[in-house]
Amino acid sequence: MTDAPLLLAFDDDRCRDVDLAGGKGASLAAMTHNGLPVPPGFVITSAAFTAAVDGDALLAHLRAEDLDAARKVVAETEPPKDLIKQFYDRLPAGDVAVRSSACAEDSADASYAGQQETYLFVPTLEEVYGRVVECWLSFFSERALFYRLHKGKLDDIFMAVVVQHMIDSTKAGVMFTVDPVNGRRDRVVIEAARGVGENVVSGEVTPDYYTLDRKGTVKKSRIVDERILSDDELAQLVKLGLQLADLNGAPQDIEWAFDGTGLYMLQSRPVTTV
Structure with missing residues (x-):
């Protein structure tokens, strides 16, 4: 080299x-x-x-x-x-x-x-x-x-x-393009918190939790306080997440963030639990 x-x-x-x-x-x-x-x-x-x-x-x-x-x-x-x-x-x-x-x-x-x-x-x-x-x-x-x-x-x-x-994010979190618990490939799971995504990854805060179908429709959610992500934001995330999964040929574990200008993808790696 x-x-x-x-x-x-x-x-x-x-x-x-x-x-x-x-x-x-x-x-x-x-x-x-x-x-x-x-x-x-x-x-x-x-x-x-x-x-x-x-x-x-x-x-x-x-x-x-x-x-x-x-x-x-x-x-x-x-x-x-x-x-x-x-x-x-x-x-x-x-x-x-x-x-x-x-x-x-x-x-x-x-x-x-x-x-x-x-x-x-x-x-x-x-x-x-x-x-x-x-x-x-x-x-x-x-x-x-x-x-x-x-x-x-x-x-x-x-x-x-x-x-x-560095994105000075207002909301951030992780997304799995397959349900990491039960392996369902027709589901996308998103966890979201206010501030930087590290809060979610490190477990420092309890995030909102959303389970969606592949069209971006919420099937189940657990909201901690005031809902963090709108339906439009969730649909944006699902669309880009599935695009990444398709590009990589495997379900993805994705870090994402919204700031005042929009949505950013911060990391994408294969889901290793399915």
């Missing part, structure tokens, strides 16, 4: 390569390519990490199961700051999200969702540099290494990082 690009914008066709952009990055690039509403961003590729890190030392520490020494190598690794600044300056003004994107992530037999770090509302370029290293470090936590030992390979050091314009 010596000639591989170190950074790629979502609209670069090469960004759809999971080996370079990781699961999240490639998914965002694919959604961008297919005209779905995705906040702009770029990926610091797996090649950037392997080019910057002392790979021999890192692998030696991992094989010796010396996690502290391995993490020290990663912590002292400098991201490609000049290139990051170039891509960062092209984004709309405002905060960004910095998200880990493992290259083995979200495959059909190993979902790495939640294994690595995500940082929201990162306000400055200098902080972005630090968060990139924190994302790299998260790939070498005890939890992540234990998971990889059982699901993948311990010497897999390929990880990308996504930097994306």
Whole structure:
């Protein structure tokens, strides 16, 4: 991967390569390519990490199961700051999200969702540099290494990082294009909360819960307080969700958000429970 690009914008066709952009990055690039509403961003590729890190030392520490020494190598690794600044300056003004994107992530037999770090509302370029290293470090936590030992390979050091314009969402959540509990493929399940979707994903709030048919008609709902999503918003979500499932050839687990300008798709991965 010596000639591989170190950074790629979502609209670069090469960004759809999971080996370079990781699961999240490639998914965002694919959604961008297919005209779905995705906040702009770029990926610091797996090649950037392997080019910057002392790979021999890192692998030696991992094989010796010396996690502290391995993490020290990663912590002292400098991201490609000049290139990051170039891509960062092209984004709309405002905060960004910095998200880990493992290259083995979200495959059909190993979902790495939640294994690595995500940082929201990162306000400055200098902080972005630090968060990139924190994302790299998260790939070498005890939890992540234990998971990889059982699901993948311990010497897999390929990880990308996504930097994306932050949507200041008024409502957000997750959508499953199949019922994840009973596997019904004629149902779409949507969970919604006010604010950012991380509130739903992390379980910090109790979301509204909607079960719909594939035409977007509500079949069942559980509203916590005042209803969060209108019928039109639910129909929009179902339409885009089924489009994503069709494009990917499999049921999808999707993160979404509405801000003052409309609906955005933030992530899409295969549903691994059906």
